[in-house]
Amino acid sequence: MTQPHQQSTASTVPTPKELREQVEQNRHELGQTVEALADRADVKTRARAKATEVKEQAVVKAGELKAKATGVAQQVRRSGSTCPDRVAAQGRSKPVCCGNWATASTRRTGLT
Incomplete structure (x- = not known):
């Protein structure tokens, strides 16, 4: 069997500086990936955030309903x-x- 002949040229071989830059870039991307996975795996923190969001929505809705009920009550009293x-x-x-x-x-x- 014959194997394809590969030619090595200076332009296809990365320099040590380029290799270090690639390694640093890969480390940075890996760090971001790990942080994203850790955030997704932290169920307790995600649950707290969701609970806070729902609580804020409930407070807003309660205020709206209270204002509406007050308006209706005033209309009934005026009638x-x-x-x-x-x-x-x-x-x-x-x-x-x-x-x-x-x-x-x-x-x-x-x-x-």
Whole structure:
């Protein structure tokens, strides 16, 4: 069998300086890869970060809902009607607690 003849030329053989630069570049890339893998493997830290993110979202949503509920409560107070009156006017079979009626109920039962 014959093997292909390889010619060595000065331009294809890296110099020691080029080899050192390649080694340093490979070390740098390997270090980044190891850091990325370590971050992915750190489940506890990832869980904490996710919990913090969800908590912040919940706080924002709670603020939005509170503002909305306050607005609805003010509208009910301004209307001057009580909940049973509104339920009867809307023809609902199941009463919905709201506004003055719910407040009166809680005062009677001591749930304030």
